[in-house]
Amino acid sequence: MRVKVRHSTEYTYDQAVSRGLQKIRLTPKNSGGQTVVSWDTGVEGGTKELSYTDQHNNLVELLSIAPGTRTVTIVCEGEVDTSDTAGIIGQHGGYAPLWYFRRSTPQTRAGPRVRQLVRDLGKDFDDDPSRLHALSALILDSVSYSTGTTDFATTAEQAIEAGQGVCQDHAHILIAAARLMGYPARYVSGYLMMDDRVDQDAGHAWAEVHVDGLGWVGFDVSNGVSPDPRYVRVATGLDYGEAAPISGIVYGGRNESMVVQLQVQQ
Amino acid sequence: MANRPDVFDEMHGSGEACRSPYSGYADWFQRQGAQSLRKKSRDAEVFFRRTGITFNVYGQQEAEERLIPFDIVPRIISGREWSRLTRGIEQRVRAINAFLHDMYHRQEILRSGRIPVDVIAANAAFLPQMIGVEPPGGIYTHIVGIDIVRTGEDEFFVLEDNARTPSGVSYMLENRETMLRMFPELFSRVAVREVSNYPKLLRRSLAACAPPGCSGSPVVAVLTPGIHNSAYFEHAFLADQMGVELVEGQDLQLVDGRIAMRTTRGYTPIDVLYRRVDDDFLDPMSFNPDSQLGVPGLMDVYRAGGITVANAPGTGIADDKAIYSYMPDIIQFYTGESAILKNVPTWRCAEPDALAYVLEHLDELVVKEVHGSGGYGMLVGPAASKREISAFADKLKSRPGNYIAQPTLALSTVPVLTKAGLAPRHVDLRPFVLVSPGKIEITPGGLTRVAMKAGSLVVNSSQGGGTKDTWVLEE
Structure with a gap:
């Protein structure tokens, strides 16, 4: 496309x-x-x-x-x-080592609320992707999409507490939880083509998690899907700050x- | 003078005879009257005060500026001893640069398992902003100070590697200047290698590391945090001696994609910035956003290849005390050789067995904070009271990963002049190393720090240590 x-x-x-x-x-x-x-x-x-x-x-x-x-x-x-890759970006490349993507940042720090979320998720899954999709769904359940409650400086913990947030908050929460579970994870800023409109309110953001065997896999919590051909990846980082447009x-x-x-x- | 038999005295060895490097000096010394020497000693102090060498001591507000004690008896190293030291230092510095390049690129040494990933991954000195960056000329540590101690005729140990912004070279230069002034006749009797060309060599070495795009004669400047910094004197002194500008962050700004300094003729772009500002304060846009000491955009210009920053940001990962204990492996890995200069045996308190041993033997060990420097926050077991040891044990147990421990070495002594004549005092040595593409230059000598209190092993100037002129003899 x-x-x-x-x-x-x-x-x-x-x-x-x-x-x-x-x-x-x-x-x-x-x-x-x-x-x-x-x-x-x-x-x-x-x-x-x-x-x-x-x-x-x-x-x-x-x-x-x-x-x-x-x-x-x-x-x-x-x-x-x-093109459609089912959200899979592929093997890790570049000099930044995978362990770097396990580093927590102030916005993606796993505090008591992120830890509770991971406990609620449980461990009974067939494989990593289904576990991460379930995590994504759980985050959207706990933090509904709503503009105006959070801003660019909101942390993952604060967004869970507020119970509302935007794509940036959803991505931060997923990254914090995935790192807590031991996965390397990163933030993606980019564009999403919405099917029903040309004019968009803002750029989009989602998360990518590194899964052994598959490599980097994208998760868009706000829309409950993995990225498809409507998504354009622009910048990546440990959190919003490192990928900020x-x-x-x-x-x-x-x-x-x-x-x-x-x-x-x- | 009385020497302890278990301590190596560099003038007298372990016995009474004078060691050969000191024979020329000893002949001269015996002919001097005690009174005239004491007068020279006082003259030296006046000379220092006049030239303005002062040193701010943290935690002593009432004495913000204080003179570092200077002792007029030189520390003397033979040409043969020095050549062995320089081979070891060169090897170490080559390994440090290779290690830094590897850390910020493929990390082969972690893949090989020689250093556990956690030692780097959990280390705040690892600077992600340096990942994939190629510093001009491939040099990370342009200026290195390797702290060396001696325990016997052939026993040298590296105590620490200072790969960030080693200080003290101005004392090396001023100490020599003072000795030349006080005792000119001595230098015609004893052939001592020159150190006074250090600023010239420093400037040449820095200029050789200019970015590839630099045409003509590279513009070098020294970046200081300002007059309140404890080493401000040294920053001003080196800039003056090199004939380059001394600048603060507020004098610099981004102009046409370069970092430029304000001069009477407008803005002049800088090719090589010898910065004496810590990484975290270099650029509020990349590091600590509250820093007023740095320059917004400096790190971006650096990453785009528009300026050389010396030493490179992120070199702290090489001189971190947690990394120190791996230095023998690091040298072996990158040079294929065994380390010429030994490390002091080190217990990493992060390891449970090591912690248990250290807690059992606190009264014999020196325990240091992994990220500390300047002798702050350390425990010298043999000199500590029971209460100090027990308080320290609590700190150690609560954060073991924050500490390493080493045996208390019987540091060599060199005599100092006291009211009662010569008396032995413990010393260490910091030689200064300049690195440029294809070249490693080591100034013959360096800074000898001396514990002025009898029996004390703490030589840090912040803890009351003094300095001596360091002589390397012509071979």
């Missing part, structure tokens, strides 16, 4: 920025099940200073924002060919507002 994406993020500041840097991870990866046909990231109100590939094989670009800037617009546009430091520039426009279609 050829998925076409146009993703624009516009930051507006009431008061001009005195200086800023933004790290962007917005270029999809060529990886199991997907091939990038074309991709372009354009910036207005900022300058691309450099780029490199990080420890997760993400393409990272660094933008500087000049003094006096009031609006920064980042527009990505491109096409990605995807845009992160940075802006000095001055009070009252930041952000408008995202995202179209994903065939």
